[in-house]
Amino acid sequence: MDRFVIEGGKILKGSVTASGAKNSVLPILAASIMAKGASVIHSVPDLQDVRTMLKILQYLGAKVSFKNGTVEVDPQAVNKNDAPYEFVKTMRASISLLGPMLARSGKAKFSLPGGCIIGPRPIDLHIKGLQKLGVDIKIEDGYVIAETKGKLKGDYIFLGGAFGSSVLATANVMCAAAVAKGTTVIEFAACEPEISDLANFLVKMGARIEGIGSPCLVIKGVKSLRGAEHRVIPDRIETGTFLLAGAITRGCVAVEKCQPIHLGAFLEKMSETGIEICAGKDFIEIKGKNEWKSTDVVTLAYPGFPTDLQAQMMAFLSLADGVSIITEKVFPERFIHVGELNRLGASISLDGSKAIVKGVKNLFGARVMASDLRASAALVLAGLAAEGTTHISRIYHLFRGYHKFEEKLMSLGAEIKREKDTI
Ligand code: EPZ
DSSP: OEEEEEEOOOOOEEEEEOOBOHHHHHHHHHHGGGBSSOEEEESOOOOHHHHHHHHHHHHHTOEEEEETTEEEEEGGGOOOOEEOHHHHHHOGGGGGGHHHHHHHHSEEEEEOOOOBTTBOOOOHHHHHHHHHTTEEEEEETTEEEEEESSSOBOOEEEOOBTTBOOHHHHHHHHHHHHTSBSEEEEETOOOOHHHHHHHHHHHHTTOEEESTTSSEEEEEOOSOBOOOEEEOOBOHHHHHHHHHHHHHTTOEEEEESOOGGGGHHHHHHHHHTTOEEEEOSSEEEEEOOSOOBOOOEEEOSTTSBOGGGHHHHHHHHTTSBSEEEEEESSSTTOOHHHHHHHHTTOEEEEETTEEEEEOOSOOBOOEEEOOSHHHHHHHHHHHHHSBSEEEEEOGGGGGGTOTTHHHHHHHTTOEEEEEEOOO
16 A cells, blocks of 8 residues: 655645546436437546446446546446445445436446445435435345336425435436436435536436526426536535645645635635635635634535535644634534544544634644545645654545645645555
């Protein structure tokens, strides 16, 4: 396994370009199997999760190519409708194939996605939504076995759960509803930009969807969908991560070809800490300061502060002047990074779904271990700011969701290198 070795204290300066959004491209690739013909998707980041999704599409029988950021999927030869455990266990997002499979063949057999380090990952809303469209679903031997008796039929579906909306449940139900008989209303739909991106791709395929970007989607089912060409939106989480790399190292970093409009809550929080932000139509520049103020953060579904930036923001606030309270409302157990940040000298304590972050003057290099994708990014940010050397093991988590992560950081002046993990 590889590790990162980071010499902290370097001030990051310069600009990077945002990659395509991982959480858009995964459900869009899944949806491509619903088309009668081939689809072409541009701005696809070369990530492990993308490679996993392409492997699953090939396992199902699709013809797939991936060159220079463009993926072509021809689903005409798809003749399977199951997703075995070995795929689902490596990538929970494979659940986004459930709706498209049912839309394509009326059948799907899926290994239950296990829980993961950020907490239990139930799928009750996926099941509830699909059952409302006429799908028979049972759970047997760790598998979801789903089948439509006859055609999918539209209905009114309230998709809110204990934690509010669900991104991938909205994706699954929207895909199935796109070819259901009649009209489907999805109330309490997720409004994440990645869901709007998927909806826009479905419309290009011939789907009829109104209310895109709102919590109420109205979908008029059509007989069939055609292949389409689509460019994926920029990754707002990657963008926020690099802006925080600039801020935590007291540097000046710009992210180009991003969509500032997708980061309203994050930018609002950053300005509360006193950091200077300049944003244009497709770029954001952060001018770091020697000191910044604490602020309180509550993670919520979009347009609230994104849970996928919580860990990275915590790293930044661990060096703020004052105490910040971070409340995790989406995944209340998503604090695996707290222990490792404290090993780097942070002073963070937990109280249920709240983290109390007492700002310290300095962080100090140490040996830490990455755990999940976003927690790993937080450790890199802390290592960049820490005095001395930080070794981060198990960095494979990072490559699931960040394209050329260390190269982009090095281009900003970070001293970070990848080496074989000896322990
Ligand atoms: C998507 O996961 C993202 N993944 C996650 O990003 C992101 O953190 C999450 O949305 C929230 O924004 C992809 O898009 C591939 P949810 P998803 O269903 O759809 C509860 C990353 O780092 N819930 O919106 O699986 C759930 O437990 C990843 O890129 C139910 O109760 O998340 C959670 O508390 C991590 N029942 C809340 O809803 C359900 O049936 C939101 O989860 C489904 C979810």
